[in-house]
Each structure stands twice: as C-alpha cells, then as structure tokens.
Amino acid sequence: MSSSAAVADGVVFIGNMDGTLYAFSEETGDLLWNHAFTPSQYDEHRILSSPAVAGGVVYVNTYGGGLYALDASTGAVLWNYRAEGENGAYSSPAVADGVVYVGSGYTNKKLYAVDALTGDLLWDFTTGGSVSSSPAVANGVVFFGSNDNTTYALDATTGDLLWNFTTGGRVISSPAVANGVVYFGSYDNTTYALDASTGALIWSYATGGRVTSSPAVANGIVYFGSSDGNVYALGTLPLDPPAAAFTSDVTSGNAPLEVIFSDTSTGVVTTRSWDFGDGTMAWANETVTVSHTYLFPGTFTVSLTAGNIDGQDTEMKTGYIQVNPMGSPPRAWFTASPMMGSGPLTVSFTDRSMGTPAAWQWDFGDGNTSSERNPAHTYATTGKYTPTLTVFNAGGRSSYSSFVWVSGGTVVPTVTPTQTVSPKPTVPLGKPPISFFSVSKSFGLAPTTVQFTDWSFNSPTSWHWDFGDGNTSVLRNPSNTFVNPGTYPVSLTVTNAYGESTSSRRVFVR
The missing domain is CATH 2.60.40.10 (Immunoglobulins)
Structure with missing residues (x-):
C-alpha cells in the first residue's frame, strides 16, 4: 500500500496495490465499502496515488492512467476518464473550483484538467517527461513538476503556461504553496523556493540526497525529507513578545x-x-x-x-x-552680547553662574536649545526672545532668564524739499511662534509608527514637519512610519505673520 489516506465527513479513503479503493469509518475502522477496479494490460500495481475528496465525491487516479469519480457514500462509479495509451500514473488528483487536475504516466507526459461533474476533458498541457508530481492549485494557478527536470505554473482555467523553472534533476516532488511562495524538491538533491507569481528563485537548499518528498509549510517553517536519511526544517520559529520587567x-x-x-x-x-x-x-x-x-x-x-x-x-x-541633593545648589546667571540688533542676529552667551555647576541647559526662546557652557546662537527672525539657562550640580538646579530683541532693521527716511522724515524702528505688532512638540515614542523596532503632537507657542498658522527619512508633512499633528532601522532627526518649523521657529528631536529605530 503506497497511497496516502484522505479523510472527509468521518470516512477514511485509501487505495491499495491490489487495485481496490477502500472506505473505512473514521471512528471505528469498520469497512463501509470498497471498489475493485478492473485490471488492464499493464495494471499489476493498480493504485499508487492518493485519493482526493470534494463535494461528496472521491477521485482516484490508477496506475493504468484511469481517473475515476466515485460516490463517497456508496462507492458507486460516477464517471471515469482515461487518455488513449495512458499508463504508469503516480500523480494524485487535486480538485479546485469544479475541476480535477492530475498528471499522466510515462506515455503521454501531460497534465490533465477534467470537469469534476462530468469527467469531460477541459484541457491538457504537454511537458517533456511523465508527470509523477501531484499538482497544487492556488489563486487560479496550478503548479506541478515533471520528469523533464522542470516545475510548471499554468493558468488553471485555460491551461496556458505562466512560467517554468528548470532544475538539475527530475521533479517528482509535489509542490506546496504558501504566502506567495512555491516549495518543491528535485533529483538534484535540492529544495527550491520560487516566487509563485513570477517563478523567480527566492532561495535553494542543497541536501546530501535526492529530494522526492513533498514539502509541508507551517508557521513559516518548511519541512521536507531527503534520501540522505534526514528530515529538514528550514526557517525561523515565531516567538511570543517578551514580558518586560x-x-x-x-x-x-x-x-x-x-x-x-x-x-x-x-x-x-x-x-x-x-x-x-x-x-x-x-x-x-x-x-x-x-x-x-x-x-x-x-x-x-x-x-x-x-x-x-x-x-x-x-x-x-x-x-x-x-x-x-548633596551640598548647595548652583546659582544661575549669564550675559548675552549683543542683546539687541537687526536680524539675523548672532548672540554669544557667557555662563557666569556661581556654585560650581556641572551641567548647563540653554533654551534660546525660539525652540532651539544647547548643552554647551558658552554657546552662540543666531536668531533668524524678528521678535523678542527670552533665553533661559538652567544649571545643575549635586545640590540641585537653578534657572535664570534674560531677553534678546531682534528688530526688522531701520526704515530709510523719505526726503522732500519741505519735509524730513526721521527714521523709526519697525515694531512688531505680535509675537513670532516658538516651536515645540512631543512624540508618542522615541525608540522602536522597524517598522515603527510614531505620533507627533504640536505644542508650539504664540499661535502658529502653518506647520512643516521633516521626519528625517525623506518624508514630510504639513499637518499639525501627523504620524509617520519609519520603515528602516536608523537614527532620525525630526524637525518642526512653525510660522505666523511675525516669524518662524524650528525645533527638533531624534527618533531611534532598531
């Protein structure tokens, strides 16, 4: 007995080399019925393939090349199809969308598509060798191997060739299809993984012997046997996420x-x-x-x-x-030079804090910061800014604020024969915005999606986000998906009628 069993509706169906198809109770093992096929000239080993069951009908391919449909309840023959001269068939039938697909023996070298209801031939496809491989059907495509060293993909409706892939040996292994990939073995000692749409090679794995077994795929792992005596499992087992503590x-x-x-x-x-x-x-x-x-x-x-x-x-x-705290806190103080002028204005800040600070944090009032002791900063737009220095030591912290005034420049006077107009400074009527934002997370595993929330001051009217990965947004509170690992500098520029401001943060993706 070389046939594999098929189980459906509480019944086990299996073929035998004596030319008989048996049906047993799944629960008790009692024989429900059997059907002995009439021997033909070269039919000494009658049923080597495995039956298929669909819609209350069991389909079986005999060694003599006869494809039969029997009532699954009674064993009565509904129809049979046998191509002229067919012999030496090993392929097991596959049933999909009312069509039975099965390979030929060594005489005709074909794959047949037969109407599952009537047994009429719909189409056939000729290869360069016998088709011992059992077909697999997925997404309107039928896949099978041939003893001409090739695996084929055909349109399941028309039988037209979509692609083929040639190996270094016969392909009697039946293909398995999962997640858009076709897996099969070859006499060249190798298991292959192909793109199901194009037939392009994704990977191959060499063993120490012929691969005639049919692969099985579960949870991303490909399982198959080789004539080198080993069973192989290729892939990565899924892991549950850890519970952090x-x-x-x-x-x-x-x-x-x-x-x-x-x-x-x-x-x-x-x-x-x-x-x-x-x-x-x-x-x-x-x-x-x-x-x-x-x-x-x-x-x-x-x-x-x-x-x-x-x-x-x-x-x-x-x-x-x-x-x-350990000891006395520092006392923050600094000077700025110049404290006013026309923009863009570069200001040098000098720390003059007391109490031996160990760290410095500057907020320049326009959304930019620094941790240097004595930084310089350029104010690009007009406005009144409040820079703040916070200093730290083991005893605590202290903050001090001052101001910087950036004007729009001097108005050129207009001179007439009767009147001289004195220049007057242009005084801004409002305040430029101060950019500030928060992120839902600063760290993540690729791909990771981050939500950004604007918290800017002084009523900005427009927003421009640069996520550091080539993507941008003009929404106020956008989200962005970082696809690849890396460190991304994210910046927000806000504007209103009186100026603009930019701040930035980093997002780390592993």
Whole structure:
C-alpha cells in the first residue's frame, strides 16, 4: 500500500496495490465499502496515488492512467476518464473550483484538467517527461513538476503556461504553496523556493540526497525529507513578545547616585532599550544589567522596552528613582552680547553662574536649545526672545532668564524739499511662534509608527514637519512610519505673520 489516506465527513479513503479503493469509518475502522477496479494490460500495481475528496465525491487516479469519480457514500462509479495509451500514473488528483487536475504516466507526459461533474476533458498541457508530481492549485494557478527536470505554473482555467523553472534533476516532488511562495524538491538533491507569481528563485537548499518528498509549510517553517536519511526544517520559529520587567539595586540616595538596573523580563529578549528619565537613554542588547549614574537630584521615571523579532513590551515605573541633593545648589546667571540688533542676529552667551555647576541647559526662546557652557546662537527672525539657562550640580538646579530683541532693521527716511522724515524702528505688532512638540515614542523596532503632537507657542498658522527619512508633512499633528532601522532627526518649523521657529528631536529605530 503506497497511497496516502484522505479523510472527509468521518470516512477514511485509501487505495491499495491490489487495485481496490477502500472506505473505512473514521471512528471505528469498520469497512463501509470498497471498489475493485478492473485490471488492464499493464495494471499489476493498480493504485499508487492518493485519493482526493470534494463535494461528496472521491477521485482516484490508477496506475493504468484511469481517473475515476466515485460516490463517497456508496462507492458507486460516477464517471471515469482515461487518455488513449495512458499508463504508469503516480500523480494524485487535486480538485479546485469544479475541476480535477492530475498528471499522466510515462506515455503521454501531460497534465490533465477534467470537469469534476462530468469527467469531460477541459484541457491538457504537454511537458517533456511523465508527470509523477501531484499538482497544487492556488489563486487560479496550478503548479506541478515533471520528469523533464522542470516545475510548471499554468493558468488553471485555460491551461496556458505562466512560467517554468528548470532544475538539475527530475521533479517528482509535489509542490506546496504558501504566502506567495512555491516549495518543491528535485533529483538534484535540492529544495527550491520560487516566487509563485513570477517563478523567480527566492532561495535553494542543497541536501546530501535526492529530494522526492513533498514539502509541508507551517508557521513559516518548511519541512521536507531527503534520501540522505534526514528530515529538514528550514526557517525561523515565531516567538511570543517578551514580558518586560526590571529591578534595581537601589531606588534612592544622595547625588551623584549610581544605580544598577537588571532586566528580569520573561521570554526571549534580543533588544533592550532603557530610558533613565533624566534625558539619558541606552541600548543594552548584550547584557541584562546596566549601570547609570544620576548626577543631579530629582525624581525620575524609568522604563525598559524589551523586544524580539516578533514584538516588544515596555515596563515603566513612575517616580522610581529618588535622588537627594548633596551640598548647595548652583546659582544661575549669564550675559548675552549683543542683546539687541537687526536680524539675523548672532548672540554669544557667557555662563557666569556661581556654585560650581556641572551641567548647563540653554533654551534660546525660539525652540532651539544647547548643552554647551558658552554657546552662540543666531536668531533668524524678528521678535523678542527670552533665553533661559538652567544649571545643575549635586545640590540641585537653578534657572535664570534674560531677553534678546531682534528688530526688522531701520526704515530709510523719505526726503522732500519741505519735509524730513526721521527714521523709526519697525515694531512688531505680535509675537513670532516658538516651536515645540512631543512624540508618542522615541525608540522602536522597524517598522515603527510614531505620533507627533504640536505644542508650539504664540499661535502658529502653518506647520512643516521633516521626519528625517525623506518624508514630510504639513499637518499639525501627523504620524509617520519609519520603515528602516536608523537614527532620525525630526524637525518642526512653525510660522505666523511675525516669524518662524524650528525645533527638533531624534527618533531611534532598531
């Protein structure tokens, strides 16, 4: 017995080399009926192929090349089709959309398409060898292999050739089709994966022997056997996203405070992104522990995003780290030169803070910032700006603000014989906007979608976003999908009748 069983509606159907098709109860194994086919001249091994069941009819191809349709309930023959001279058939039938597809023996070298209801031949396609491979039908295309070393794709309705792919050996392996890919084996010791639409080779895998078995595909894994004695599984098993969790050795202390964080996530973790809440973030993919030192006092929210190829999860602990001041806080102060002038105006800022600050954060009042001690900044548009310096040390922080006035220039006087008009400065009637925005997330695995929210000041009337990946938007609150890994500088430029302002942030995609 070389036939594989087919099971439908509680009945097991299987063919035997004695030329008989059997039907057994799936539940008890009792014989329900059997049908013995009449032997022909070369029919000593009658049924080598496997039956197919569809619509209450069981279809079976005999070694002598006879295709039969029997009532699945009674075993009564409904019709049979046999091409003249047909013999030596191994192909199992496939049924789709009212058509039975089956390969020929070594005489006619064809694939047949037969009406499933009447048994009439609809079309046939001639290859260069016998068709022992059993056809597969998907998306209106029938796929099969031939002993002429070739796998074919035909229009299932007309039988027209769509494409073919030639290997280095006979193809008796029956193809499997999944997710737009055709998989099959060859006598050249290789399993192939082809694009189902074009027949283009996607990949191939060489074994130590002929691949005559038919592949099976499940959950992205291709399974097949080889005559080298091995069963192969190719692909990557799907993973559940991890459940993120973390702990730390301490949660409070005096500044500067060193904290060792430990990833206690469950599941397979291949990427780790830490946000320590003080403006510092880190990727630590290779280790479950990471050390971070909080230089300045404050209460900090810490989060860990743990991920793998199939997803990610984030745990956030609000107010998790409490850093106490140690010593006296600094006292912020700075000078700016010049403090007024025509735009564009470049201003040099000089830190004159007291109390030995260890870090500086400048906000120039136009959406731009700096962490240098003594930066220079150019104001491009007219307006009155309020630059602010915040300084930090282990004892705390302190802020100081000043102003910068950027005018539109001097009005040229108009002179007449009777009147001289003195120049007057142009005074802006309103305020230019100050660009500011937030993001739904700063880290993610490609592809990742980020929502951007405008929080700009002084009533901007237009918005221009540059997402750093070639995409832009003029919406106020857009979203963008970053397809590829990378670090993307995202900028927002806002304008109104009195000027414009630009601010930027980075999005990290792994």
